[in-house]
Amino acid sequence: xxxxxxxxxxxxxxxxxxxxxxxxxxxxxxxxxxxxxxxxxxxxxxxxxxxxxxxxxxxxxxxxxxxxxxxxxxxxxxxxxxxxxxxxxxxxxxxxxxxxxxxxxxxxxxxxxxxxxxxxxxxxxxxxxxxxxxxxxxxxxxxxxxxxxxxxxxxxxxxxxxxxxxxxxxxxxxxxxxxxxxxxxxxxxxxxxxxxxxxxxxxxxxxxxxxxxxxxxxxxxxxxxxxxxxxxxxxxxx
Amino acid sequence: xxxxxxxxxxxxxxxxxxxxxxxxxxxxxxxxxxxxxxxxxxxxxxxxxxxxxxxxxxxxxxxxxxxxxxxxxxxxxxxxxxxxxxxxxx
Numbered sequence: 001x002x003x004x005x006x007x008x009x010x011x012x013x014x015x016x017x018x019x020x021x022x023x024x025x026x027x028x029x030x031x032x033x034x035x036x037x038x039x040x041x042x043x044x045x046x047x048x049x050x051x052x053x054x055x056x057x058x059x060x061x062x063x064x065x066x067x068x069x070x071x072x073x074x075x076x077x078x079x080x081x082x083x084x085x086x087x088x089x090x091x092x093x094x095x096x097x098x099x100x101x102x103x104x105x106x107x108x109x110x111x112x113x114x115x116x117x118x119x120x121x122x123x124x125x126x127x128x129x130x131x132x133x134x135x136x137x138x139x140x141x142x143x144x145x146x147x148x149x150x151x152x153x154x155x156x157x158x159x160x161x162x163x164x165x166x167x168x169x170x171x172x173x174x175x176x177x178x179x180x181x182x183x184x185x186x187x188x189x190x191x192x193x194x195x196x197x198x199x200x201x202x203x204x205x206x207x208x209x210x211x212x213x214x215x216x217x218x219x220x221x222x223x224x225x226x227x228x229x230x231x232x233x234x235x236x237x238x
Numbered sequence: 239x240x241x242x243x244x245x246x247x248x249x250x251x252x253x254x255x256x257x258x259x260x261x262x263x264x265x266x267x268x269x270x271x272x273x274x275x276x277x278x279x280x281x282x283x284x285x286x287x288x289x290x291x292x293x294x295x296x297x298x299x300x301x302x303x304x305x306x307x308x309x310x311x312x313x314x315x316x317x318x319x320x321x322x323x324x325x326x327x328x
Contacts, residue, residue, distance in 0.1 A: 032296070036297060036303065043310075046311055050310075050314055051314075053311075084252055087255065091248040091289075093289070094288075098244070220286070223278050223285070231258065233270070235270075
């Protein structure tokens with residue numbers, strides 16, 4: 001490839017040029033490099049969220065009653081719906097990669113737009129949930145009040161300081177997840193625009209794959225957040 | 239991967255989500271948490287292997303990075319657990 005003349009290069013399609021940059025030997029090597037780089041980044045993200053999961057783990061062991069009570073105050077219906085929304089968005093992303101692979105530009109754009117709609121729906125529902133926490137005075141701070149958590153449980157004793165830790169972790173973890181969703185929405189706005197312009201096709205669709213990897217990862221984080229935050233103790237009262 | 243396989247994984251993920259939520263209302267004692275996490279891990283595996291195409295990845299180095307990240311996380315959580323489950327510090 002190194003002795004390709006300038007005249008020939010200007011006739012190559014944009015995709016072929018993007019698929020094999022001059023510093024790579026083969027197309028496959030370039031693709032593998034991009035994938036490896038994204039997985040290395042996702043490994044750092046595992047560490048990033050892992051720290052918060054570890055904090056959650058320790059405080060849940062120490063303050064189980066408060067964690068269970070706080071968990072019960074979360075809307076399980078909205079949480080389940082949001083989990084389903086993200087799973088659907090992962091499907092649209094995966095089908096989008098396949099559409100790019102097959103050169104179906106319009107289908108790719110539709111699937112990317114669907115992914116965006118689902119991602120924004122998730123964020124909207126999250127906003128509704130956070131607002132509910134605000135009206136219920138469950139946001140840590142001077143307005144924090146959890147007397148409503150013990151109403152149906154007369155023998156339950158809750159230390160408000162420990163309860164604040166649950167809700168601090170709730171907002172930290174779902175907040176950090178939401179920030180990642182917003183970044184994902186931004187990424188996919190860019191990918192949708194480039195896809196609409198015809199940048200991606202069977203020869204070159206790596207950005208769609210890489211963006212997809214990021215999106216799936218954020219979905220996996222939520223797959224763990226949902227049971228850990230919403231389903232600590234939902235056993236019906238005796 | 240065929241389109242059918244994508245839809246199959248998707249339906250499985252949705253069903254498992256429903257199962258996770260539903261089982262949480264049944265009293266299984268300490269197994270509620272274990273069941274929830276086992277299902278979550280299975281869902282994550284489906285996403286990683288099939289949606290993220292790791293099952294079909296040819297590059298061994300990529301798979302090594304993924305396993306290394308999970309191994310690191312298990313060290314963090316597992317070794318922390320050996321401390322905090324075996325001592326009463328509060």
